[in-house]
Amino acid sequence: MPPVTWIDTHCHPDYLLKSGKMEEAWECSQNAGVRHWIALSTEKEDTALYARAAETYEFISYTVGIHPQNAPSISLESLEKTVVSWDNHLGRRGFVGVGEIGLDYSRLPESLSERNTAICRQKETFRYQLRWAVRHDVPIVLHARDAFQDVLTILEEMGTNGMKVVWHCFCEGPEEIRALNARGMRASFTGIVTFKNTDKVREALRAQGLERLMIETDAPYLTPVPHRGKINTPAYLAFTAKYIAHYLGIPIQELSEHLESNSRKFFRIR
């Protein structure tokens, strides 16, 4: 039987790279069967960090992208420059997509006018990055928080149909996931599925089924049970995986095979 292995399809290892804890985290990760990490960019600084890390560590793949929460603080000029610089990553070892990009309405300013400005900047930044992704046909990793419908609308308007699109850290329910799946998109799930009051998210996971399923830690955030409260690390993906295998009533081996194949195909990792 092949070994039970996992791919962390979404993490932010800048905290490990900056604190010199990479080797230690990688050793724990290997022991837990987590053999590949995809490092997600949120701004141009971490893209540079991850591109360098991918040259050093074979288990690292990375994306380029500006997180919606960083969008309002970036000038249009800087956005354009950053996106143009992404051309240098095409074909580079470890480069696998654009993300995390999208819309996040969970922490908008209180005043109505500032709120509208922030939303406009987020939408503008999202569209600009999508245009690059469409032009180069690279996989897209979405961040959508309290903005499900607006993200869906912008994707349709930008013509991402038929492209590889994953909604990261899916927190909606079965109805929403059916809407994505019907459009050829998929969702990936974090340790949130191991939390007590997240029945809706688990139902969404079940509704999507095994053929499209991908999982992630989103480390250092969203630590799964039984380590909730600690800093998350890619090794903890194994807890989420075990929980899901139990929840779906399938052998761990079967889940591992599906997730490996789904994740490698989606991100074109050999």
Ligand SMILES: [Zn+2]
């Ligand atoms: Zn993330």
